Amino acid sequence: xxxxxxxxxxxxxxxxxxxxxxxxxxxxxxxxxxxxxxxxxxxxxxxxxxxxxxxxxxxxxxxxxxxxxxxxxxxxxxxxxxxxxxxxxxxxxxxxxxxxxxxxxxxxxxxxxxxxxxxxxxxxxxxxxxxxxxxxxxxxxxxxxxxxxxxxxxxxxxxxxxxxxxxxxxxxxxxxxxxxxxxxxxxxxxxxxxxxxxxxxxxxxxxxxxxxxxxxxxxxxxxxxxxx
Numbered sequence: 001x002x003x004x005x006x007x008x009x010x011x012x013x014x015x016x017x018x019x020x021x022x023x024x025x026x027x028x029x030x031x032x033x034x035x036x037x038x039x040x041x042x043x044x045x046x047x048x049x050x051x052x053x054x055x056x057x058x059x060x061x062x063x064x065x066x067x068x069x070x071x072x073x074x075x076x077x078x079x080x081x082x083x084x085x086x087x088x089x090x091x092x093x094x095x096x097x098x099x100x101x102x103x104x105x106x107x108x109x110x111x112x113x114x115x116x117x118x119x120x121x122x123x124x125x126x127x128x129x130x131x132x133x134x135x136x137x138x139x140x141x142x143x144x145x146x147x148x149x150x151x152x153x154x155x156x157x158x159x160x161x162x163x164x165x166x167x168x169x170x171x172x173x174x175x176x177x178x179x180x181x182x183x184x185x186x187x188x189x190x191x192x193x194x195x196x197x198x199x200x201x202x203x204x205x206x207x208x209x210x211x212x213x214x215x216x217x218x219x220x221x222x223x224x225x226x227x228x
Contacts, residue, residue: 003072003084016095020102020130025223027107030216031098031115031130032209035153036137037146038119041163043071044196045137046114050078052206057111057213062101064093064118071116081105092123095130112213121150125157132216133158140167144174147181155185158212159192161205166195 024031036042043063050059060081063072072084083104085097093115105113115131117124136157138146141164147154154160160182162175179191190208194201 003069003076003082016099017128017130020095020099021132023099023102023107024113024130024132025220027110028217028220028224029107029110029113030132030213030220031113032213033115033117033124033129033131033134034137035117035121035124035134035157036119036163037121037139037142040119040137040139040142041196042116042119042137043074045161045163045194046116047074047078048196048199048202049114049206049209050075050080052202053112053209054078054080056210058109059112059114060105060110062093062098062113062115064116081110087118090123091118091120092127093117093129094127098129111217121146121153125150125153125155133212135159135161137161137163138178139164140171140173143171144177147178147185151185154182154189157186157189159190159205159208162191162193164195164197165193165200166198 034042034046046061053059061075062083062085063075064085064087065071069084072082075082083101085093085101087093098115115129134157136153138160140162162178168175175193182189182191192201192205194205
């Protein structure tokens with residue numbers, strides 16, 4: 001199938017995030033913002049999540065990249081509706097771009113929309129894109145000091161996934177430090193240790209995601225009933 005490609009629309013408007021949320025709520029779609037550094041394994045994790053959740057939820061994906069569409073092609077091969085967002089060098093995705101991309105999906109045929117944000121631990125944390133919740137990845141090879149260095153990313157995320165956890169024996173990585181640092185900047189954050197390659201920790205993460213998705217969609221349905 002042909003992959004649709006959009007280019008970043010550089011318009012700053014904080015209210016657009018609320019407009020995106022309203023559109024998604026109308027269709028009972030839960031948007032998940034997945035963030036992390038280049039090489040953290042965002043695409044690999046999303047592929048695993050799709051495999052585990054696609055029988056329960058109708059899933060679509062927005063793939064954000066500065067250039068190229070390799071990751072979008074990976075998702076497309078799974079038979080999942082995907083739109084590529086080329087940011088033309090911008091280090092983050094903005095809500096305005098997401099708003100313009102929504103009509104490229106059949107929203108009546110979606111329950112979950114996953115956004116793979118630009119590989120970056122700085123800029124994406126500053127921009128709401130209409131998400132229901134955020135998942136930040138920190139892979140073991142990146143080092144255990146990243147929460148301390150980039151606190152906003154982890155302070156604004158609902159869940160932190162220590163990814164590529166199967167590589168822990170090969171790196172000087174203190175997972176307790178990461179968890180303590182994350183909860184230090186965000187006491188409510190949920191912390192997971194997972195590996196897309198081995199499947200370690202995935203069931204716990206999937207249980208969390210199912211609960212969050214169901215809660216969001218139930219709240220959307222109740223709001224719609226109250227405000228028909």
